Amino acid sequence: MSADLIVLRPEGLYCPAGGFHIDAWRPVERCVVTHAHADHARAGCKAYLAHTDSAGALRLRLGADIALSTLKYGERLVLGGVALSLHPAGHVLGSAQVRVEHRGEVWVVSGDYKLEADGTCAPFEPVPCHTFITESTFGLPIYRWPAPAQLRAEIDAWWRANAAAGRASIVFAYAFGKAQRILHGVDPGIGPIVAHGAVEGLNAVYRAAGVPLPDTVRVQDGKLDKRALAGALVVAPPSVAGSPWLRRFGAHSDAFASGWMQVRGARRRRGVDRGFVMSDHADWPGLLGAIAATGAGQVIAMHGQTASLVRWLREQGLTARAFATEYGDAGGGEDAAPAPPAGEGVA
Numbered sequence: 001m002s003a004d005l006i007v008l009r010p011e012g013l014y015c016p017a018g019g020f021h022i023d024a025w026r027p028v029e030r031c032v033v034t035h036a037h038a039d040h041a042r043a044g045c046k047a048y049l050a051h052t053d054s055a056g057a058l059r060l061r062l063g064a065d066i067a068l069s070t071l072k073y074g075e076r077l078v079l080g081g082v083a084l085s086l087h088p089a090g091h092v093l094g095s096a097q098v099r100v101e102h103r104g105e106v107w108v109v110s111g112d113y114k115l116e117a118d119g120t121c122a123p124f125e126p127v128p129c130h131t132f133i134t135e136s137t138f139g140l141p142i143y144r145w146p147a148p149a150q151l152r153a154e155i156d157a158w159w160r161a162n163a164a165a166g167r168a169s170i171v172f173a174y175a176f177g178k179a180q181r182i183l184h185g186v187d188p189g190i191g192p193i194v195a196h197g198a199v200e201g202l203n204a205v206y207r208a209a210g211v212p213l214p215d216t217v218r219v220q221d222g223k224l225d226k227r228a229l230a231g232a233l234v235v236a237p238p239s240v241a242g243s244p245w246l247r248r249f250g251a252h253s254d255a256f257a258s259g260w261m262q263v264r265g266a267r268r269r270r271g272v273d274r275g276f277v278m279s280d281h282a283d284w285p286g287l288l289g290a291i292a293a294t295g296a297g298q299v300i301a302m303h304g305q306t307a308s309l310v311r312w313l314r315e316q317g318l319t320a321r322a323f324a325t326e327y328g329d330a331g332g333g334e335d336a337a338p339a340p341p342a343g344e345g346v347a
Contacts, residue, residue: 005082005100005107006133006300008323013109013133017102018082020049022109025325032084034111035095036061037176049077051086053121054094056205057176073122089113090124091280092177093206099127107131108294112303114279115286116148120180120211126293131300133323134291137281138259139305145259145283151276152185158255158274163191163231168252170234172241172272175199177280178257179235180206180213188214192228196236196245219248226250241271259283288312 007014012024020030027044034040036050036057043062050058052070059066071077073096076085086096091112098109108129117123146154155171162169173179175198183193183203195203195216203213216235217223224232229249238256240246259279260266267275282290287309291299298319301309306322313320 005102005105015082015100018079020079022098032098035092051094051096053209056208060201087127088122088125093121093209095121097127105130109133110135112281114282115289118181120184128295130296131298132291132294132296133300135303136301136306136309137304138283139287139309141284143262143283146277151278155276156187159233160190162253166230168229168232168234168249170252170254171257172236172238173257175237176202182235183213191231192224194219194232194234198237199235
């Protein structure tokens with residue numbers, strides 16, 4: 001039996017035949033990055049390789065002077081006799097699955113992914129392979145996301161009702177990916193839109209990549225008076241919840257956008273008025289659909305609910321196991337929720 005194409009090392013996933021790591025969580029010589037979220041793109045590597053659309057976010061987050069090479073989707077590169085290519089993951093701008101081929105054997109590392117197209121990044125494409133390394137952040141049958149149109153309608157209705165009552169609508173969402181999905185989907189005719197500085201910097205990256213977003217302003221620019229702010233939609237990272245930054249908006253209603261909002265009690269633990277079930281990760285049907293579409297005979301789960309996914313796959317007759325990452329079953333990443341109930345993970 002041939003040696004595994006991808007193995008787990010203390011630094012992260014490693015391809016021995018090609019001499020490169022994938023999403024290393026410690027500094028390495030050469031790192032292929034699936035996307036620019038902080039748990040997948042770490043500082044300190046000597047050389048990075050990522051999709052072209054990831055360049056802006058990676059340089060913003062890791063430094064403008066990083067040694068970064070890029071590939072387009074489907075473009076092929078040979079490293080140490082291994083053919084490598086990147087394919088759309090549908091997670092955030094520039095997110096990619098990493099396909100590696102050596103001596104006729106094909107492995108695919110999914111990174112993070114979702115199947116529903118949202119208009120802010122290239123939609124997920126299944127990549128046929130022998131072994132599929134999949135995330136399992138929401139790897140339990142309880143996780144099933146609402147249709148995108150339904151979610152957009154819920155956010156618009158909430159914002160519209162708040163504006164009519166003279167309240168600002170503050171939605172907490174992660175600055176990279178989630179925030180831009182919200183902005184791309186809302187009706188800008190309802191009122192002005194304010195983006196926190198952390199969100200606005202990444203909005204610029206999305207706009208530069210050609211993703212259409214509505215006009216946004218930063219509150220410190222002083223372009224909106226108190227009356228306008230009272231009807232505004234404010235998109236901000238979760239870190240500003242309860243901070244003095246919110247005081248300038250006066251009376252407001254707040255919400256949190258996350259896949260964890262489907263879990264009973266999550267909204268209460270967040271201390272917000274409203275929860276929107278929105279995730280940049282695949283739900284349970286999405287995970288199963290993606291795995292089936294690859295045709296892989298072996299599946300390796302990592303991040304999140306690995307045990308439940310591996311057990312289900314084995315029951316279907318597949319060879320399945322898990323990689324234990326530095327996050328354990330926690331998952332990590334930009335869809336994190338603090339202190340969930342036992343067994344629900346934190347990613």
